[in-house]
Amino acid sequence: MADKMIRLLRALFYGVIVRPVLMIMLGLNVRHLKRLSIDTPRLIAANHNSHLDALVLMSLFKLRDLPRVKVVAAKDYFCRTPFLTWFSINIIGIIPIDRKNADKTQDPLTPVVEALDAGFTVVIFPEGTRGDPEQRQPLKYGISKLLETKPEIEITPVFMHGLGKSLPRGEALLVPFVCEINIGEAVHWTGDRTVLMDALQNSFDSLAAEMEPKEWL
């Protein structure tokens, strides 16, 4: 019962608030939306520019697919208060990642593996922290380690541009820019970590090239 309630709240949150607001305030220009299928649990790997990334990516899924999708997000930002924690986890649908503890005691990707095992599709940001807005960071190797243990998992690369201009890190003032999103073909594990990382990097490069993002001068 409570579960159904939360599902409904979540559908309402995305369908009635997030999508219309994003559509009017920013405007999402999405290419190849059909590639965003979640027939089987998979990773959606996106570049990271803004705290809005998680919401925007989640809003791309069909409402009926939403209960099967989660997005990783920074614990220190999305879980600042008990209510925000509840809201982020249940309504936005985040998997909180403790960035401060990142490379020490626990593998930060453990909760991602657990979610995949439970049948969820997980949106991750393989560049790690957001870095400078709209500046691409080298991909972290963690994702390849994950695929080594779960080779059946596919990765769907998603390249986004514009959110880092609308709401970059450290800015509280939203200045609307159109957000461009380009979704790539799924990348598969072929038995080698470097090959996987190269394939992912190449995919990001060609997705970026296809939409010719307007960087700041």
Added chain:
Amino acid sequence: MISNYLTEPVHYGLAIVLGLLIAASVIVSVLRMNDTENKHKELADRVKSWWVMIAVFSVALLSSPLVSVILFGLISFLAFKEFISIIPLRRADRRVLFWAYLTIPVQYFFVATGQYGLFIVFIPVWVFFLLPFRLLMAGQTDGFLRSVSAISWGLMITVFAVSHAAMLMKLPLVGGGVGGPALILFLAVLNQGNDVAQYVWGKLFGKHKIMPAVSPKKTWEGFLGGVATTTVMSVLLSFFLTPFSIPFAIAVGIMLGVTGFIGDVTFSALKRDLKIKDAGALIPGHGGILDRIDSLSLSAPLFFHMVRYFYYGG
């Protein structure tokens, strides 16, 4: 009841638009019947989008003047957002753009309250003065001229110019009780109809290129056919939507045909400069909102001032 309803000029005008739209949909569905190669998909998307745009426009026009003004304000917002998203700007301009956005509610407030004096000077005088100042406060002189010019031009085209279409709502009634909504409808039908007419004439008879360096698909045949069609339409519609005399309606028709073309190629030049095909993807089959209103933004102020000068006491 129904016949009573149709005596209103705006309802009559919208009924004509609806008829044209139905005709277009029938033609497209005939074209699509044996269209295995999807050659007419874009055309079909276009017509579908026309239905949505005309539905929104009709609802706004029929509900109340305030709703129409808000709709045009929204169009300005979407167009300005698209504009700054396709032109190269500096990170230092970001906060200035926030202020630039704020000119939209202010400008449309002046429209909604019918304050012509402030409406006409706010952007060309006040914003023109304050924007460069706010921009230099960002403290980066590299690329200053480029940013000032780009943002100013963007505001003129997407906010100041577009708001003239909404301001038609506030032109006082004269003579036969023909008022603002009818003039807006007149402008919108002729301007958008002109785009379609130039396209169709060009497709059917286009041979001699008119401006190959800027817009390789545009032809003299399309241009002249479009202007002629728009002029005829202008005379026909002017009888019940406007207080215009026939010579004036002819002059307005020619003006809208020519300026619509100029607006179109002006934005083509901009898009060529930026090496993009469309300004956005908001409207399936058309591109972005800028691609749809490019000709309107340049025509609207000219139409507004022509009408105001000759028919509403200068």
